[in-house]
Amino acid sequence: MEKQKVVRELTPSLKTIHLWGIAVGLVISGEYFGWSYGWASAGTLGFLVTSLLIATMYTTFIFSYTELTTSIPHAGGPFAYARRAFGPTGGFIAGAATLIEFVFAPPAIALAIGAYLNVQFPGLDPKVAAVGAYLVFMTLNILGVQLAANFELFVTVLAIGELLVFMGVVTPGFSLANFSANGWAGGSELNHTAVLGILAAIPFAIWFFLAIEGAAMAAEEAEDPRRTIPKAYIGGILTLVVLAIGVMLFAGGVGDWRKLANINDPLPQAMKAVVGDNSGWMHMLVWIGLFGLIASFHGIIMGYSRQIFALARAGFMPAIFARVHPRFKTPHLATLLGGAIGIIAIFSDEWISFGGQTLTANIITMSVFGALVMYIMSMLSLFRLRRCETRLERPFRAPFYPLFPAIALGIAVLSLVTMAWLNQLVFAVFVAAMLTGYAYFLSTKDQRDAAPEDDMLESRPETGAGLRASMAPGQD
Template structure:
């Protein structure tokens, strides 16, 4: 690769090379110096906490909408299938994160396997997921606050604004501080789930699970009141129990020992989430009735009030402390979208100003810009159900591409150093791939308009890449450097 001028502080220097259908230039030393994250901020325990924090809001609200799509039986089957998908995917991502530990995570994995277009498509799908999910969670936070009657709020947009201002601000202040605060909030949320489970267990009755009246759909029964089609409709909400755990590898450049800590952190997080999902899915509708929770914006406190015949200290406790679960996910997914956007911007796929880091090594523009968009969406749409479907569409597309990347790299680069190897290899990630394709189909089944709009946004991003940014990529951004070195070595061989 031709040597290029390294003095410019504004961006990549002159001197370009064309590889894999894209144009690259070398960035100046100052360009990369202004785009550095804080190293060594997290060990595997904090990473596991980050993984749980990403997802734990899904235990407090959102999953229950699946009862309205498939009944309890449909949601159970959907959750088992999606839990299997996530477990298999997590094993694959643990391997990829240990082999390619960069802030780009999914984008970096797909970039190595599928080229610049595949990498950008994956990164964009992840970005859609992480930019939209906090907006959905903000809507649920507003629902919990309104249910408590706090501050006399009847329109929740001020809650959304405070959430974005406060928690984006903490992330701008510093990653170490943000991750430690997130860990504490997540611990409080886990306590709320344990208290809920202990309180609901004595009220459990199996008949409550099946109290939705069967329709005349094909295959309808007390177990599947909306028939076989209800299973597919519930996929989106089965995903909500686990959505975003795949974001743990985004912390690779801020981990202490990423090759060791990444697999341990993401697998530990997934183990916790499987347990909490099982408890919520069984105990909440089992104590209150599936019909009661099918449309609820704050299902856990409502389940306790229904089970105990009105307001109780237990319901109020879970309602107040349950806000911690929603806040934990909101707080942590802000971290995720900022790191994905940072990586794509640093490599030139998206406007480069978005990856500049401040004095405390935080990408302030990558935090503020999506946060502003998310607030506007929460305030104008204010529909958690719709926002979930949009986020899940982006997530499912990224899962398909990441699992393809794992399979391609296993076959094309068998000698790539892999400190952790996926149990079952490509069979495991192949299972995740098939289920991820089903999840993509399910988003159209649940909300054709929402999925179509999200697909159009993804296509617009790809058009931006094809006509503009693929001619302005940065060769020595970490994710691109990994891929280009491998390309050069394969050509020499």
């Protein structure tokens, strides 16, 4: 009996500008908070070195990743590419890592939203505000992708404008001497301690760009994804590199940067040093700055819901999470599942706040572990598909192949090994989560066999890939 084919129930309605808004919006909270923990590890100069290294990784990665996104425009994103390149086990590794990245990033952002609101309302518990943010933006995501994408574009443009305003307002107080004072870990000299600090700061430099790849998960909802996605991704990474370097330089040059390390609201505190506590500029930054956090929070909710949806549709998670709301045509149950996990993380101080790191820093590190594994699997998938599926249509081809994907892969591997060495407890939690998922994967083969066939996930035997051709029907 022939298996049912996958029905594409997500509505293709997003234009290039929406995808650019999603790509930038997914990330832009990283310009508002999180990165300053890197100063605590590496100092300003050391973290600048880390950031430039990671910016190189992301630039080469995005130019390479766009080839995969346009060749296989699937809601599963990295899961779909690795499944097609390496079969079900490869799909599981990429999908589970992406899920950890996208499920653990929102609680960190929600806590930052709470911290920003606490500046204006000192009596408001940041965790209560974080839960409120989840409830509001899960609802908005469920109400429809067009509404969600338009909102994402609106708040992203506001957030970019606010970052430019921040740089302009603090310019009179900027001094390169302030930025470079005690700029290396352990003091003012580049030595062994400084190098260790540069390596320890990797997860916080990644936070500047984390989740830009999530725009790929909107591929099934994009109009002409083979044309619109390359424009959105290239414009997005260029926008983010400029903003990341600009914000870091200007924030670090207005006073004693050490006061901004290990806090969730570095930009308002940096502006205070220039305009004072009661300036209208400062209050505007807090309020409009929320839009940057909201843009990423809202966009990543959209990303994790599509990843859960795609995994469930392919039988890698319970099929109930592949249901689409009958009216709004959005994966509502997948949205709620990721939100429930994030809210639990917010209130899990005792087991997430360890290793001398704050709750937010450990959540960020956990999310980055997932991202790095996903980046590695994506670049390996690109190399595999280039070799095995020569006839696969590639509307956009990675420039300077194989150099660009090799650079991205090499830096990602270096970052993963370094982070595992310096964050052993968080890495152990990450590995435990992956192994738990793998145990579920091994026990649910029948569930995957019963899932509808999806042509985008299957390699093509006529091109020499042969990953499925050698298997009996239904075999994993």
